[in-house]
Amino acid sequence: MTRLEKYLEKNCVTVSCAQSTKSRYYRIGSAIIRYSDHVSIDYSSFDVQIIKPVGSFSCLYMFGIRGNSRFSLMNAKQIIDYLPYASMAAELTHGNPNDLVEVPVKEKLEEPKEDKLIDSKLLDNNRYTMIVYRFRKPWTEPEIKKLPEMIAREFGVGTGINDKFKKFLRKTSLQYQEVLNIYKLIVIDNKSKVTSENLEIAYNMIKSMLPEK
Numbered sequence: 001m002t003r004l005e006k007y008l009e010k011n012c013v014t015v016s017c018a019q020s021t022k023s024r025y026y027r028i029g030s031a032i033i034r035y036s037d038h039v040s041i042d043y044s045s046f047d048v049q050i051i052k053p054v055g056s057f058s059c060l061y062m063f064g065i066r067g068n069s070r071f072s073l074m075n076a077k078q079i080i081d082y083l084p085y086a087s088m089a090a091e092l093t094h095g096n097p098n099d100l101v102e103v104p105v106k107e108k109l110e111e112p113k114e115d116k117l118i119d120s121k122l123l124d125n126n127r128y129t130m131i132v133y134r135f136r137k138p139w140t141e142p143e144i145k146k147l148p149e150m151i152a153r154e155f156g157v158g159t160g161i162n163d164k165f166k167k168f169l170r171k172t173s174l175q176y177q178e179v180l181n182i183y184k185l186i187v188i189d190n191k192s193k194v195t196s197e198n199l200e201i202a203y204n205m206i207k208s209m210l211p212e213k
Contacts, residue, residue, distance in 0.1 A: 004050070004061070004076040008035060011156070029087030029156045039064075039071075047090045050079060065089075081127070084152035109190050109201050117181045117209055121154055132176050139169040147179070154180060155188055168199045181206045 001009070012026035012033065023036035025046060034040065034049040043049075043066040051062035051071075062071045063079060065086065074082070122128045128150055131143050147169075148161040161183075169179065182202045186192050 002076065004079060005035075007076075007080050008033070011153075013156075028083055029090070029152055031083070031086040031090035033083070033086075041069075043067075048083070048086050084149050087152050087156070088148060109185065109192060109198060109205070112181075112185055112205060112209065113189065115209075117177055117206065118184065120177060120180055122150060125153075134176055136173040136175060138171075138173055144169055150176075151180075151183055155184070162194055164196050164199065165194050168196070168203075172203075174203075178203075178206055178210075181209075 008024075008026050012028045015025040015027050015032060017024050023034060023038075023040075026033040026035065031048055032046040034046040035052075036049065037052045037054075039051055039062070040046075040049060047066045049064045051064075053060055059075055060073045061076070061079060063074045063082075064071045120132050122132050125132075128146070131146060131150065134143070144166050151161060165183075174182075182199065185202045185205060186194055186198050192198055
């Protein structure tokens with residue numbers, strides 16, 4: 001199994017497999033990915049297609065996206081780095097798949113079910129080291145700009161990092177683990193909206209779970 005295939009199996013949801021055509025379909029967030037050994041010109045059932053390397057280009061994949069008839073040649077690392085953005089782009093185009101089922105928004109946040117904070121999946125990812133291990137200091141604009149990409153890698157979705165969340169970060173000196181758990185509590189666990197009130201409530205809940213110094 002190649003590096004890219006390991007990533008798809010570990011970080012994406014398998015949607016379907018077509019044994020006759022050797023095509024596999026995955027979902028990451030809102031984006032449907034087609035991984036195959038041949039090109040399809042019909043993007044109606046997927047957003048991104050990745051064509052397996054052949055011949056002398058054994059380390060390069062053909063990479064195509066909905067709305068563009070051209071293909072790029074990309075290696076596994078480039079594709080892996082791009083896929084979270086593909087998820088966010090697909091969400092802007094046709095919404096979050098979780099929105100297809102109406103889930104009532106909870107008016108009041110429920111307490112965390114876990115008795116401790118979750119750890120980031122990005123602890124060993126050099127691309128995000130400076131943010132994952134950040135000290136207590138005000139969040140900078142470059143850090144805030146990279147946060148949706150990181151959240152998409154953590155949970156497969158990047159919604160919720162709206163203007164209210166960004167404003168909240170600018171006035172706090174939270175560590176990344178705290179931000180991660182605040183997001184999880186509001187969006188993932190409670191399926192609620194990111195509002196100024198919910199951010200303050202979630203912050204106080206998460207703060208109470210921090211180990212005493």
